[in-house]
Amino acid sequence: MLGRFKKVDICLLLEGSYPYVQGGVSSWVQDLILSHPDYTFSVVAIVSREENQQSMYKFPKNLLSVTRCSLSNIPVGRKMLTPRKKKTLQRIEQKIISLLTKARARDLEELLPLLKELNGACGSYMLLDSPAAWQVLVNTYDKLMPQSSFLDYFWSFRAMLESFYSILLTDIPQARIYHTCCTGYAGLLGARANMETWRPLLLTEHGIYTNERRVELLTTDWLYNTSYARNYTVNRSMLELRDLWIGAFTNYSRICYESCSKIVTLYRGNQLVQMDDGANPDKMVIIPNGIEYERFCGIRRNRDKDHPPTIAFIGRVVPIKDVKTFIRTCSILKGMLPKFKVYIMGPTEENIGYYEECCEMIEHLALQEDIIFTENVDIMEYLPKIDVIALTSISEAQPLVILEAGAAGIPTVATRVGACPEIIMGKKTESPHLGEGGAIVPLSNPAETARALYRLLTDEDYYDQCSKAIRERVRLYYNKKDQQKTYHDLYASFLDKE
Amino acid sequence: MAGIGFVLKRMIKRDDLIGVASAYVHSSLISCGPWVFTIIALSIVYTFCGGNAQSEGYLNLQAVLFYNFAYSLIFTAPLHMVATRYIADSIYKQDITDISSSLLTCLTLITITQMLPVAYAYFVFVDLPILFRLAAFLCFFLLSFIWMLNVYLTALKNYMATTKAFAIGMFLVFIFSVWLLRGYNEIGVLIGFDIGLAFIVFALTGEVMAEYNYKFTFPKLFRTYFRKYWELALAGTFYSLGVWSDKLIMAFAPEATLLPSHMRVYFEYNISFFVAYIVMIPSIAMFILSVETNFFDHYRKFYKDILDGVPYSRIESDHQSIMQSIRENGRNLVIMQGCICFFVIAFAHKIFDFLHLAMGQISMFHFAVLGSYFHVLALFELIALAYFECRRAALWIQAVFFISNALFTYITMKAGFVYYGYGYFLSSLLTFFLASISLYHYARRLPYCEFILNNILHKRLAD
Numbered sequence: 022m023l024g025r026f027k028k029v030d031i032c033l034l035l036e037g038s039y040p041y042v043q044g045g046v047s048s049w050v051q052d053l054i055l056s057h058p059d060y061t062f063s064v065v066a067i068v069s070r071e072e073n074q075q076s077m078y079k080f081p082k083n084l085l086s087v088t089r090c091s092l093s094n095i096p097v098g099r100k101m102l103t104p105r106k107k108k109t110l111q112r113i114e115q116k117i118i119s120l121l122t123k124a125r126a127r128d129l130e131e132l133l134p135l136l137k138e139l140n141g142a143c144g145s146y147m148l149l150d151s152p153a154a155w156q157v158l159v160n161t162y163d164k165l166m167p168q169s170s171f172l173d174y175f176w177s178f179r180a181m182l183e184s185f186y187s188i189l190l191t192d193i194p195q196a197r198i199y200h201t202c203c204t205g206y207a208g209l210l211g212a213r214a215n216m217e218t219w220r221p222l223l224l225t226e227h228g229i230y231t232n233e234r235r236v237e238l239l240t241t242d243w244l245y246n247t248s249y250a251r252n253y254t255v256n257r258s259m260l261e262l263r264d265l266w267i268g269a270f271t272n273y274s275r276i277c278y279e280s281c282s283k284i285v286t287l288y289r290g291n292q293l294v295q296m297d298d299g300a301n302p303d304k305m306v307i308i309p310n311g312i313e314y315e316r317f318c319g320i321r322r323n324r325d326k327d328h329p330p331t332i333a334f335i336g337r338v339v340p341i342k343d344v345k346t347f348i349r350t351c352s353i354l355k356g357m358l359p360k361f362k363v364y365i366m367g368p369t370e371e372n373i374g375y376y377e378e379c380c381e382m383i384e385h386l387a388l389q390e391d392i393i394f395t396e397n398v399d400i401m402e403y404l405p406k407i408d409v410i411a412l413t414s415i416s417e418a419q420p421l422v423i424l425e426a427g428a429a430g431i432p433t434v435a436t437r438v439g440a441c442p443e444i445i446m447g448k449k450t451e452s453p454h455l456g457e458g459g460a461i462v463p464l465s466n467p468a469e470t471a472r473a474l475y476r477l478l479t480d481e482d483y484y485d486q487c488s489k490a491i492r493e494r495v496r497l498y499y500n501k502k503d504q505q506k507t508y509h510d511l512y513a514s515f516l517d518k519e
Numbered sequence: 520m521a522g523i524g525f526v527l528k529r530m531i532k533r534d535d536l537i538g539v540a541s542a543y544v545h546s547s548l549i550s551c552g553p554w555v556f557t558i559i560a561l562s563i564v565y566t567f568c569g570g571n572a573q574s575e576g577y578l579n580l581q582a583v584l585f586y587n588f589a590y591s592l593i594f595t596a597p598l599h600m601v602a603t604r605y606i607a608d609s610i611y612k613q614d615i616t617d618i619s620s621s622l623l624t625c626l627t628l629i630t631i632t633q634m635l636p637v638a639y640a641y642f643v644f645v646d647l648p649i650l651f652r653l654a655a656f657l658c659f660f661l662l663s664f665i666w667m668l669n670v671y672l673t674a675l676k677n678y679m680a681t682t683k684a685f686a687i688g689m690f691l692v693f694i695f696s697v698w699l700l701r702g703y704n705e706i707g708v709l710i711g712f713d714i715g716l717a718f719i720v721f722a723l724t725g726e727v728m729a730e731y732n733y734k735f736t737f738p739k740l741f742r743t744y745f746r747k748y749w750e751l752a753l754a755g756t757f758y759s760l761g762v763w764s765d766k767l768i769m770a771f772a773p774e775a776t777l778l779p780s781h782m783r784v785y786f787e788y789n790i791s792f793f794v795a796y797i798v799m800i801p802s803i804a805m806f807i808l809s810v811e812t813n814f815f816d817h818y819r820k821f822y823k824d825i826l827d828g829v830p831y832s833r834i835e836s837d838h839q840s841i842m843q844s845i846r847e848n849g850r851n852l853v854i855m856q857g858c859i860c861f862f863v864i865a866f867a868h869k870i871f872d873f874l875h876l877a878m879g880q881i882s883m884f885h886f887a888v889l890g891s892y893f894h895v896l897a898l899f900e901l902i903a904l905a906y907f908e909c910r911r912a913a914l915w916i917q918a919v920f921f922i923s924n925a926l927f928t929y930i931t932m933k934a935g936f937v938y939y940g941y942g943y944f945l946s947s948l949l950t951f952f953l954a955s956i957s958l959y960h961y962a963r964r965l966p967y968c969e970f971i972l973n974n975i976l977h978k979r980l981a982d
Contacts, residue, residue: 155967162831170828175970 029061029085030516032196032214036067036207040076040087043368043397044337045421046202046227047078049310054081056505060512061085063194067092067206090191092184092206098144107153109138114157117182118164121265124272126279129209130216136189148186149179158182166261177262181269189213198223198515201277204230205270208277215280221515224277225285225308227418228439229294234270236341236416238263275299283511287419288440289448308508309440310419311501317428318492320404330361330478333407335400335422336414338369338376343436345382346413349467350474352386357475363392364403404429408484409477414438415464423459427495432459432487434473447494458491575779576705579647582782583655583709585789586640589763591662593756594633598625600755602670605744618731622671622724629663645780654709661716668723680726688719750910757917758901761950762894764921765928765943766792772932772939787880788939794874795887798863799895802856806899809848817844818906821965831966838965845903845962852899860892886940893947900954904961908973912957920950 033039033054039047054062063086068074080087102110116132119125136143148154162174188206193199193214200223201211208224215222278284278300285306286292292305332351336342344365351363369376383392395403400422410426410433417439424444426433435441445459460473477484602625609615641647641656672681692715699707745752766789769775775785821837863870864885871878897920904913927942934941961968 150971152964152967155971159831159966167832168830171831171834172825172828174831 028195028197029063030196031057031060031198031200031512032063032065032194034065034067034199034201034207034211034214036203036205037069038202039064039066040078040080041066041068041074043077045418048421049227050202051078051081052501053508054084056501057509057512058083060516063196064088065090065191065194065207065210067188067210069093086194088192088194090187090210092187093180095145095148095183095187095190097146098148100146102147102151102153106139106147109135110147110151110153110157114160117157117185118161120185120272120276121161121165121181121269122272124276126212126216126276129212129276133189133213133216143190145183145186149182165265169261173259173262174265177265181266185209185269193217196220198512200225202227204274204277205234206273209273212276212280221282222277222280223283223285223511223515224281226291226295227287227310228416229291229298231267231270231274231298232294233341233416235267238266271298278304282515285511288443290439290443291418306511308504308511309499310421310424311499311504312421312424312428312495313501314428314496314499316401317404317425318496320401320429322408322430322488323405328406330358331364331406331408332361332411332474332478333364333366333403333409333426334411334413335366335426336412336420337367337371338365338379338394339372340375341414341416342367343413343415343465344375344379346465346467346470347411348379348382348386348388348392350411350413350470351388351392353467353471354474355386355388355391357471358478361391361478363388364395364407365392366395366398366400366403368397369394400425404431407431409434409459409474411470411474412436412441413465413470417441419444423491424495424499427458427491427499430488430492432477432484432491434460434462434470434477436464436470437461438464444494444499445491447490451494455494455497456486456490458487458494578776578778578784578786579651579780579782580705580709581786581789582778582780582784583651583658584712585766585784586782587655587659587662589767590637591659591666593759593763595629595663595666596755596759597752598629598667599670600751601744601748602667603673604748604751606671615731618671619728622667622727625667626664629667630660633660633663645782647780648706650703651706651709654706654713657713658709658716661713661720664720665716665723668720668727671727672723681723684719684722684726688715688722691715691718748910750914754910754914754917757914757921761917761920761924761946764925765946768925768928769932769939774936774939787877788883790874790876791880791884791887791940792891792943794870794876795863795884795891798859798888799856799891801859802852802895805855806848806852806902809851810902814841814844814848814903817841822969825969834966841965842962845958849899852896856892856895860888863888882937883940886944890940890944890947893944893951897947897951897954900951900958903958904954907961907965907968909957909961909968912961916950916953916957919953920946923949 033050035046035050038044039050050064058081060083062081062084064084065088067090069092074089076087113132113135116128116135119128120132139147158175158178161178162169162171166174184206188209191210193210195218196214198221199211199214199218201207202225204224204226208230211222211224214220275298278295278298281300281304283306284295284300284304285308286295287309288307292300292302292307295305296302332354334342334344334347336344338344347365354361383389404426407426408431410422410431412420412423412433412435414420414436415438417436419440420435423433423435423441427444433441433445435445442461445461446457447455459477462469462473477487602621605621606618609618637656637659641652641659645652647655669681692712694711695714696708696711699711701707703710766785769785769788770783772785772788774787775783777783817837817840821834821841824833824837867881867884867888868878870876871881871884876884897916901913901916904916924943924946927946929942931938931940931942
């Protein structure tokens with residue numbers, strides 16, 4: 022923590038990113054703070070567990086405080102409950118049920134004063150561990166999923182409540198604007214800040230939080246980590262529990278959307294999903310992320326005879342990036358191209374298990390000679406050696422690697438996720454149309470991906486065409502200077518109103 | 520998910536050597552076992568001595584046995600409870616390499632810590648023939664070892680062998696006592712006792728060693744278990760202190776005997792109590808039976824269903840059947856033992872006649888019967904609380920039992936002969952009420968307690 026609760030211009034509400042985790046959103050935040058030296062910032066970083074984490078970034082001068090908010094660390098609070106407090110807890114129960122089923126911002130607005138009523142006594146004992154809280158848990162179960170496994174419900178619901186209350190009880194630094202970078206818990210905190218301080222709330226959603234959660238819940242087996250004997254009803258209750266979680270996140274998003282003054286996204290596709298989740302189109306703005314075009318535009322392709330065709334996969338080695346599909350693609354490509362080189366560039370330690378599975382797969386497909394894991398490296402060093410970028414993610418927002426490589430004239434083959442089609446193929450409204458900057462392929466389709474890569478690596482004319490188009494598109498539409506100016510104007514429009 | 524899952528699994532896993540739950544059934548045997556054993560042993564003495572019980576030698580013998588039983592139970596109590604827990608956990612985790620060495624460590628610990636006080640008591644404080652001193656000294660350790668071995672043997676579940684060892688041991692006591700009585704009087708009886716007890720100790724030790732491989736390591740028992748389960752150790756100590764405190768205090772009553780050997784015993788008070796305790800044996804038997812046949816099934820179903828992922832409505836109905844089982848079994852015990860007590864009190868004079876006891880003690884005997892009635896009921900409730908892993912409440916109740924028994928007994932001792940026994944009765948009644956309230960309070964909220972309170976507890980213990 023740098024300093025405590027000095028009133029700043031902008032308070033950024035972040036979840037699982039800056040400053041403890043490296044990644045797209047984190048660097049975006051660092052850039053945002055650096056590019057607005059005339060404003061002061063504070064950061065609330067929501068982390069899932071209270072751990073001694075090191076900041077991965079050097080804090081800019083205008084970042085005045087960083088507060089950590091853990092999702093699983095509510096103070097115990099008082100251990101005795103007066104009958105009046107028990108009554109209040111029953112009213113909270115009503116609100117919790119509506120917050121988990123069909124939440125409106127009003128529900129949260131009514132819940133906050135109830136928590137205030139409990140004042141000092143409020144803590145994990147009262148909210149989670151007291152007999153009254155147990156009654157809330159049982160009643161909620163009866164209303165939400167009375168036929169499901171109670172044991173599983175108990176763990177899920179308790180975890181859900183613990184996180185929820187952590188957000189509602191944490192201190193909010195004073196600020197003139199609250200700016201959250203996702204919905205979810207950070208969005209919930211933003212909504213709360215907006216309700217308690219009457220300060221405007223901005224939302225910049227890079228990916229769609231609820232979608233990411235959905236993907237996570239659908240692909241992970243966290244609910245199944247129980248080894249004991251189970252009967253067939255369990256699967257159904259697992260599904261119900263998953264729906265409960267997804268429902269909760271959708272509800273948090275809706276509350277956040279309702280409380281926002283502006284909802285910023287990176288590209289049109291996301292706006293449609295946000296509207297589905299209840300966002301008001303009138304508040305929506307698109308501000309694409311930009312890159313420093315000048316830094317990359319000098320890079321030229323290596324056309325040496327002995328330079329093997331080179332493909333790079335730039336991103337963390339985690340399931341959501343679907344590295345395995347990429348490895349399969351390489352295996353298919355191996356049958357088409359005699360010689361090529363592949364870099365998988367990005368941290369591997371985030372999900373060691375997945376990384377090891379990837380390594381096994383590479384060995385199994387006999388690709389050890391061709392694929393190299395580079396870990397975290399300076400992209401500038403590698404870009405001159407790379408011919409094509411491949412991106413097989415099952416979910417993306419607006420991947421900066423396509424832009425950075427694009428500025429260097431490197432085309433990309435990407436899946437049809439996030440802003441990839443927009444960047445690579447151009448918007449429908451683009452005029453004059455600049456043409457294809459690579460290829461778009463379906464999700465987890467190694468054959469199609471291999472074919473697209475093959476064409477780019479073998480057809481010189483096509484390659485040059487793509488290279489030119491993507492470079493020009495980045496120059497025109499994805500320049501960081503434009504992005505920074507738009508945010509500056511946005512902040513100013515709220516701050517000047519005072 | 521480590522918390523409740525682990526605990527539940529352990530609770531229902533009864534098919535392996537021992538589950539914690541059935542450990543508690545047998546810990547009830549352990550708590551009652553020495554009680555029954557003490558009664559049998561002392562009745563043997565009283566029967567032998569029948570005619571010349573008032574001779575000084577026999578009074579010495581009774582005093583020695585009384586003190587040996589009382590102090591061996593009190594001093595080994597903290598070890599019992601923690602060792603029970605330790606063995607159950609070790610077996611559950613299928614890591615039994617430490618068990619033999621933990622037994623040996625316990626026995627060594629008892630020997631080392633008790634050596635000086637007991638040696639002081641028998642070789643310095645009291646004035647007895649040297650052979651008597653030696654036999655008494657030996658007897659203390661043999662009894663302590665038997666209490667300790669009892670804990671380990673319930674874990675073995677080889678009840679036949681255990682019962683056989685005890686039966687043969689008691690038979691040897693009988694044979695040798697009668698045989699040695701002729702030449703050596705009371706010393707002979709005590710030596711006969713030692714021979715029988717020694718047989719039991721060797722038989723049971725052999726049994727444990729045969730079952731678990733012996734490999735000496737300094738067991739975890741003393742590194743972590745005492746720190747984690749100090750409540751258990753304390754509760755066990757309080758309980759034993761509670762049982763014996765009134766008898767130990769009453770030894771200072773004006774009516775008590777100060778033997779020339781410097782030992783103080785209030786024989787009449789003790790006899791009234793041991794007879795009253797014999798009266799409780801039927802309800803102990805009935806309790807064990809109803810736990811095994813009825814309560815445990817409901818108990819097991821409750822935990823198993825939670826683990827199987829049943830809806831809350833089923834958990835609630837399982838909970839209700841546990842409550843129902845507690846209510847019914849409780850009612851049966853109260854009524855049955857109540858009737859027995861009623862008749863015993865009504866026919867107290869006949870019993871006194873039969874046992875050649877002085878009629879003046881009859882009011883003391885009434886209180887003893889009533890007191891032990893509530894005492895035994897409270898004991899059952901404490902065992903039920905232990906089933907639910909409700910250690911903190913059990914600790915408090917046992918502390919109250921000890922303190923109130925000591926305090927009330929002291930007050931009634933000062934108040935005079937007519938009040939003797941009233942202190943113990945009041946203390947048992949109070950303990951019974953507290954235990955009933957706790958049990959009711961806990962059982963009524965069982966799902967809450969299991970999911971939240973125990974869970975937090977286990978999280979804390981796991982850290």
